[in-house]
Amino acid sequence: MCVGVPAKIIELEEERALVDVLGSKMYVGIIFVPNVMIGDFVLLHAGQAMSIIEESFAEESLKEWRDILNAAD
Amino acid sequence: MCVGVPAKIIELEEERALVDVLGSKMYVGIIFVPNVMIGDFVLLHAGQAMSIIEESFAEESLKEWRDILNAAD
Amino acid sequence: MVQRISLAHGEGGELTHQLIQEVFMSAFSSKKEIQHDSAVFPIEGKRIAVTTDSYVVQPIFFPGGNIGKLAITGTVNDLAVCCAVPKMITAGFILEEGFALSDLNKIVHSMAEEAKAANVKIVAGDTKVVEKGSADGIFINTTGIGAISEQVCSPAIKKGDCVVVSGTIGDHGIAILSARNQLGLLTDVQSDCASLHSLIQSLLEQVDGIRLMRDPTRGGLATSLVELCEDFQFSVELEEDLIPIRREVTGACNILGFDPLYLANEGKVVIVCDSTNKDKVIEIMQNHKYGEEAKVIGKVISVNDSNGKLYSRTQIGTTRRIHRLNGMILPRIC
Amino acid sequence: MVQRISLAHGEGGELTHQLIQEVFMSAFSSKKEIQHDSAVFPIEGKRIAVTTDSYVVQPIFFPGGNIGKLAITGTVNDLAVCCAVPKMITAGFILEEGFALSDLNKIVHSMAEEAKAANVKIVAGDTKVVEKGSADGIFINTTGIGAISEQVCSPAIKKGDCVVVSGTIGDHGIAILSARNQLGLLTDVQSDCASLHSLIQSLLEQVDGIRLMRDPTRGGLATSLVELCEDFQFSVELEEDLIPIRREVTGACNILGFDPLYLANEGKVVIVCDSTNKDKVIEIMQNHKYGEEAKVIGKVISVNDSNGKLYSRTQIGTTRRIHRLNGMILPRIC
Amino acid sequence: MQQIDAYNEPQLIRSSLAAVINEAELFKQQRGRLPVLMEVCGSHTMAFARSGIKQALKNHVTLIAGPGCPVCVTDQSSIDAMIQLAEMPNSIICTFGDMMRVPGSKQSLMDAKTNGCDVRVIYSPIDSIKIAQENPDKEVILLGIGFETTIPLLALAVREAERKSVDNFSIWMTTKLVKPVLEKLVDSQKLLLDGFLLPGHVSVILGEKHFRFLKEFHLSGVISGFEPVQLLSGIHRLLTLSREQKADVINDYTYVVKENGNTAAKAMMNHYLEYHDEDWRGIGKISNSGLVLKSSYSKYDAKKKFEVVQNQPRKTKCRCGEVIQGLITPEECSLFDKACTPNRPIGPCMVSTEGTCAAHYQYMREG
Amino acid sequence: MQQIDAYNEPQLIRSSLAAVINEAELFKQQRGRLPVLMEVCGSHTMAFARSGIKQALKNHVTLIAGPGCPVCVTDQSSIDAMIQLAEMPNSIICTFGDMMRVPGSKQSLMDAKTNGCDVRVIYSPIDSIKIAQENPDKEVILLGIGFETTIPLLALAVREAERKSVDNFSIWMTTKLVKPVLEKLVDSQKLLLDGFLLPGHVSVILGEKHFRFLKEFHLSGVISGFEPVQLLSGIHRLLTLSREQKADVINDYTYVVKENGNTAAKAMMNHYLEYHDEDWRGIGKISNSGLVLKSSYSKYDAKKKFEVVQNQPRKTKCRCGEVIQGLITPEECSLFDKACTPNRPIGPCMVSTEGTCAAHYQYMREG
């Protein structure tokens, strides 16, 4: 439905940020992620950061999934 | 000073005429030669007929010149 | 409705293929030759290879090269992949009124330098100037003539043959895109633009069992392999994970929704070779400055396949078919 | 101030000459070759002639031909005047987005037809498409390869040698100008656009003493002869009254203040030959459909003239020097 | 990002696949048929195909591609209208690359460009404001498509035009909302369905809560990411819920999707936009299924700014509408792989690489 | 036209030439020097050179090229102004081909075109009205140069703009009149002169009568055509008059030149134009020596319509002014054939193929 890619905030200005996606960079809008900070990963869609990625949640849900898999074995 | 070429009127409209210069044709303005008629030769400059060529005068002055030349011999 | 040429006709994919088939091949009735990298024919008893390409790249100066360098490397490579030793090149320039003479000089000097490096002579030239607005700065056509090497490919493709690529793919495509400065992409990716004659000559001299070569330019690796499969009637299965792709190129593709398999390359060669020689091939390539990241990326899975196809093997062992580029590469949001 | 390419750089005259000398020849260090109709060089022991030209004519369809026909005849002629038998041609197309496919088809078929007539094969092709506004419909590059004939010119020019032109001059220039429909000129003049290989081959086979040939295209008869004089170090005196010019072409030139000596031709050859053979030359030409109006138009007045020049003899027996085209051909009112 | 990259580990994918197949077998044993799931989002469709999961599951789970591809659901008449606008001499049309090849009644925007119209592909909606500023003599019109992920960006473009006093900019709004179309799907009851794989990126904006309505229809939904393991985890959860006869909505994409979604983005939409009865290609009008500009912003509304004669779009045999509702597979359309190919698409599902028909053509037609 | 073609018969040319040389010898015997004649018109200069007459007469008659080339006498500042106008983003400059390469202080109109300005070469002044109609968003400015032959056509263009209500058209008038410059020449008395070959086509408009003022200065003039025999006839008549110590004005081009000229054309000039103190390149201002638009037509007057900062043109070592007054030959200019060539002209006399310096370069420099 919508291309969304994880992008790391490396510079922060008032209304935009420079992000890095595997070494390629781009200035993107941050109006939808008011609390974003340098070092955060965001989900990038069409030039705007749409969400801050909570890496710990990713880890958690991965762990949860591994547990399910192990249970299934 | 000014390119001027003899051109023959082959079609006549209200404000312009089709002229022929050795087989090449062009529509030209005729406002400066109000009495021009089909078959006349005109002196063409920058898209306008500037004068009607009086062929008989050409003949006459050529004859006159030949007379001078013969006299000089 | 009047049928018109669209940009997609020039992208090297499906529509280019159709245009060549339906317009050029039908009129010139010159069968396959016209669509290959080079045409090979006998002249006065010798086998000569000829190729022609026009270069219209924008911007004309880009990280890693310029239109002039590209005009030489592109043509050198088209000869080289046909096992021809590039001998001479003609250069036809179409200049737009107002083009800066200093830029022309830079471009022409790049050409001279690259030609010298490739040991090829620029033998004939032509310059036309068109009205402002009738061209985009400069277009260059180069036509290359080469002599077929003593060592040539042996195109008896066998099941199990390896597919090798000489390095990372998509660099040129992304370098040009970010140099265009339109979509906001910022990368340090340089065009891979390079003459591969010496790399290829080394291979031909030192290894047997090189079946086929192609330079995957417009339309990318995917389109080039699809065309090889169709033209030489064999099928290939790629291991996509093995294909060398620069991290930034992947990043740029992720952002814009591109598939790197379709991005243009200007200094890469893809080779089909006997699997017994693959280590030697990789070794020779990796010892060459333009082949340092060479990898085996797939294998031939069937031959004498009147309908040769390209597949990719997924991480879970299934395969999916890969087609030639369809339409144009455009940024996507979905 | 930035120096820029002007339209005059492409008119085939003085500025084109300078551009070639100062930019291309200096960078490619390929001496004279680059400015000749064709470059001749040995390949695998055989002598091959190569020429390249881009065609950017507007309008692309004109009385007497189209850009496709021109792209073949122009290149065939450049080979033929170098005593080469045209063998193969490559074709590079640059198309503007939106170009009508039907027009492309017409053009490509003209090329095929003309190539067939000239017995030359179109061996390699390329198509690029550029954005709307980045080109003017279609540009075609053709590069021709020929084998040097058994019969070649014997360029030992002697004083008294004749200069022959194969027919009326300026037809192409006036046909294009009136097809452009800009200056109001109406003529029935057709472009002379034609392949001269057979005419030239007949001459080479049947007459001795053909010294030199050139096709007087951009820059016209005057510029071509000036270049021959400079390159081969001899001087020529033309009898302007003898130069065949179509009545309508003279008329058009009179109207617009042009000199027909500088108008482009696309189906004419100018020849320097031994005066003892001139009748034979004229006879052969006049028996060929593209040479019916061939005429002797001048003679060589000196040789080994490090500063070869072109003169014209006036009606009263004085001479005036003729230079290569300067700037552009523009209509004049004074 | 190691955490996320881990969702792509070959070993993990393989064991996930095994777990899914195992779960599917249990389902089959229980019900005597294959489970039927719909991935709402076209990017999920694409990811299934690219990763090979679709192929690997083909004898275990029936995956139906839903209406979640903006290209596929954009009505022909909107394309026709954009082409009319493009044909105005002083207009510049801005569009996402995705829409370039979508066929209208007679042509696509790509065709219009080929025929000489100024049509520009942008990456971000904001870019069209820049184009408007650079071309003050032209009318710049943005084709405003998308679901809830993209809609806030359209609202943002209007805000930008407002703040920069750009008057030569407008949007042709033809946006789509997920919930109304899902409601229509489940309401029609033509469909046998064991659960929805819910669109991850739309949920970023809408939040998990937004999809809880599914439970009222006794249906489950799992919000999923796009990596192979995430897809498999999502399917596994749906199968488990189904086997356990539970109807629940699970957020399996918690690292970007919050319970309430992105409130800033939702506020932006609410400020500029209001509900509208939107036409869905092949499906028809669904009430309140799209957002358009509020009348106070009608100066930015291309539909109000320009007079466009919207004709009835030309009828084709394209069955996209049924395809995206899961009622038929592309192969059941008589045009599939005949008149209709990715190169000359008849319907939009063949245009976008993630369109169901294109996905079937590209990955399923053979091998 | 056989009558006129006859003026080009080789046999007739040769005997005419003999007659002229004979007459010149008589002159020389009488005066102990070569006769000195000025051909006022640049087309005469060109015709002398092309036909070989100049060369044939070089030891018999000194022919001086006069100020009758519009290119040569157009002031640098007018070119500079046109370039300023060309550089306005919405302007189109129309010019006769002749003016394209005339150097201004820094560049020519050709340079301006090369640098991206919209500069168009027209054949007829009226064509610029058509261009204005086709480009309603642009300001079309015609560089209005010329002597009396061309000036009526400029007036006609204004009439056309008026009749067709074309408001985006204007002329930058910098026209020149023959009589004032001739008066200045003969007045200055720097020049030893035995007669004028008068400009045939200017006389078509002005009439024979217009030149009778020469008699007041005890000078002769012959109005001549451009064919070789006409040129020779004209010279012969001047030499005879001179030898006979008569001052007369003879119309030797009667088939196009009338006593009163073309009254329709003169009326057209009078209607739209009025006298003006015009700057002549290298000569300076001559009072009432040009025509400009009457103030009632100032909407068509580019000088009034646009604000152009007319700077003092850059000084060069070009001696065109002296060349066209017959005070020096081109070879006496230190730049001739060095810095100044037809390819990179410094002065305007090197630009037009009929400019005196260009004529010398092309035909006289060698053989």
Ligand code: SF4
């Ligand atoms: S195959 Fe083509 S025509 Fe058929 S439903 Fe899909 S998009 Fe429509």
Ligand code: SF4
């Ligand atoms: S030679 Fe050149 S610089 Fe000298 S007077 Fe003539 S135009 Fe001027």
Ligand SMILES: [Mg+2]
């Ligand atoms: Mg290639």
Ligand SMILES: [Mg+2]
């Ligand atoms: Mg090639």
Ligand SMILES: [Mg+2]
């Ligand atoms: Mg290539």
Ligand SMILES: [Mg+2]
């Ligand atoms: Mg050439």
Ligand SMILES: [Mg+2]
């Ligand atoms: Mg030639």
Ligand SMILES: [Mg+2]
């Ligand atoms: Mg050539």
Ligand SMILES: [Mg+2]
């Ligand atoms: Mg040629």
Ligand SMILES: [Mg+2]
């Ligand atoms: Mg090519």
Ligand SMILES: [Mg+2]
């Ligand atoms: Mg438009």
Ligand SMILES: [Mg+2]
């Ligand atoms: Mg301008």
